[in-house]
Amino acid sequence: MSPKMKQVHYRKGTAWLLLAVFLCVGMTAGAQSEADSADIYFRHLNLNEVTVTGLTGESRLKEMPAPVSIVTEKELQSVAATNIIDAIAREPGVSQVTTGGAISKPVIRGLGYNRVAVVSDGIRQEGQQWGDEHGIEVDGQAVGSVEIQKGPASLMYGSDAMAGVLILHPHKLPALGRMSANLSAGYQSNNGLIDYSVNFAGNQKGFVWDGRWSQKLAHAYQNRKDGYVPGSQFQERAVRTLLGLNRSWGHSHLTLGYYHLTPGMVEGERDDVTGELLSTEDNVKTYCKALPFQQVYHYKAVWDNSIYLGSGNLKVLVGYQQNRRKEFEESADVCGLHFVLHTVNYDVRYQLQTAGDWKLAAGVGGMWQRSMNRGEEYLIPAYKLFDVGVFATASKRWGRWNVTGGVRMDSRQLHSEELVEDEAVRFEDFRRCFHGFSASLGTVYNVTEGLNLRANVSRGFRAPNMSELGSCGVHEGTQRFEVGNHDLKAEHSWQADLGLDFSSRYVSAQLALFANRINHFIFSRRTDEVMEEGHPTYRYDSGNARLMGFEATVDFHPVHRLHFGNTFSLVDAVQLGQPEETKYLPFTPAPRWTSELKYEITHDGRIFNNAYVALSLECHLRQNHYYKVDNTETATPSYTLMHLSAGTDIKVHRRKIASLYLSVNNLFDRAYQNHLSRLKYVGYNVRTGERGISGMGRNLSVRIVVPIFFKLKVKSEK
Secondary structure, three states, X not given: OOHHHHHHHHHHHHHHHHHHHXXXXXXXXXXXXXXXXXXXXXXXXXXXXXXXXXXXXXXXXXXXXXXXXXXXHHHHHHOOOOOHHHHHOOOOOEEEEEEOOOEEEEEEOOEEHHHEEEEEOOEEOOOOOXXXXXXXXXXXXXEEEEEEEEOOOHHHHOOOOXXXXXXXXXXXXXXXXXXXXXXXXXXXXXOOEEEEEEEEEEEEOOEEEEEEEEEEEEOOOEEOXXXXXXXXXXXXXXXEEEXXXXXXXEEEEEEEEEEEEEEEOOOOOEOOOOOOEXXXXXXXXXXXXXXXXEEEEEEEEEEEEEEEEOOEEEEEEEEEEEEEEEEEOOOOOOOOOEEEEEEEEEEEEEEEEOOOOEEEEEEEEEEEEEEEEOOOOOOOOOEEEEEEEEEEEEEEEEXXXXXXXXXXXXXXXXXXXXXXXXXXXXXXXEEEEEEEEEEEEEEEEEEEOOEEEEEXXXXXXXXXXXXXXXXXXXXXXXXXXXXXXXXXXXEEEEEEEEEEEEEOOOEEEEEEEEEEEEEEEEEEEEEXXXXXXXXXXXXXXXXXXXXXXXXXXXXXXXXXXXXXXXXXXXXXXXXXXXXXXXXXXXXXXXXXXXXXXXXXXXXXXXXXXXXXXXXXXXXXXXXXXXXXXXXXXXXEOOEEEEEEEEEEEEEEOOEEEEXXXXXXXXXXXXXXXXXXXXXXXXXXXXXXXXXXXXXXXXXXXXXXXXXEEEEOOOOXXX
């Protein structure tokens, strides 16, 4: 056996040993009380009990006029996923642009990239989100729940939140006088994924702390059509630490984070005769990096303060992020592209609730950025960015009506720096300034305790990013030459939302309809120019776009333990005034139907608690609406995947010592290509005459989570 294969087996053995050790530690070190172990099935929670991030501060989900959904901690733990976006991509209206298993970019209602804001630790996550193969640099194990806000969220977060926002909430801190540890480990069979995470948090006399270490390793994934896919392996490690004070005057928390991802780069080269992917043991059955690959580092520091002033509270948040991204193509020691991005985020707001049921908020927020090129190759110019936004919001309840609205003004300045290469100007020195006006007005009418009607109108704003304005070079990750457009205008949108939700003893249902008009919509199109041999040329352009669609969810629970849930998502995205070849917007997700039959075996067993088994179906319909010019996109056939899952809490002496989750994704090992997979256009098989690489085949997953709780004897806080 080769040394690298020995290393693979050693690390797999280590993972199984960790599972056994974690379980034993949970039995001997302490356990969670029976009251804490109750598993609440979120889909049927009373909406009055759920709080979300509203325009005027925390609000009940029942009072939100725009569609919002929550993915709970239990749901995140039970799903087999390779990253945090993959874990939520089955939610209605949510999709992902993928590049193998390591990289996923969120798409909400057909819009992605810089049109979706991701908020982590209270600030906007700022990396290189403009790139096709650039994912979200967040440790999924550190996420306690995900809040998905659909529709323009520019009013709260400024530019780049035109499609919506994903708010990644951390795990809740322990109550006063408690400490807790959390040990988790998982394994996936298809790509040999091994992941583990260790967490320790506490709250003593108002001093709070939370520390976490996570690591994830995976070799290349496989499917029955392509075999192993070279370059799809990855490594990930992350550290997160929180220190703070909780006092009667409010709180002050400092969060420090480090994230490191090493993903391979799938090139899709095939044998000219057999059509098989060119691979060796060194680039498919290894957890180590193999050329070509990327190195991504993300550092973060966030200082979050909340101070009670009068009948309201003042929130002051300052954050610093540094993102470093390197691409190694020919040598593991010398990188080609090397981006360094510094970001300072700031947000100051005052939230007030009056005796007359008015909730008011006002503030200022924005960011400063500095981007530099440190590599031997260039794609976008070095630049500086500064933006600022001023906003005011209000909400008021009148009987069964709840009305929410607000306005915001934004200004963003961009300065591109000149670069002269071989006595020729590669990047020009230019400046652009963009101004945006955002607004929102919505209402919710509580017809009955179980029926709510919603309506909302909002205006969004997004300034072009530097890739769209000034790129000029080969983007190895996408294998194309990209050319920016200095004359692009800011995008402005108007969106209308209508919805209803209904819940009863036997049925829960939600319906959300939307129509979105975007002026100066920016996209890249393929041209017949040859800027560099072997790479197609893409230029950024703009037009007016219209997106319409809906999400529908119905859950039948005719008996207490049985649930039959169904969701359907549809978005139709077109460019106005264009012929058939250029009518449809690129990267529009196909219509999707999901269905799950879940049986809850027990809720109060002596050994097994909250046990369930579920069979689910994921059907992606054929996508015939695609951008056809110059083979920019192609149609995607329909496909259906079946998944089987089960889970349970394990108790000893009526105390929970662990949670165990098992699942089999793609049960029948179906070969398929998702319309939003970038690997759909990688490589050409001369034997079959087909292009692209299929998604992951059958995948068995196991995960164990061991909570450990300690109760301290402390004096009450003065």
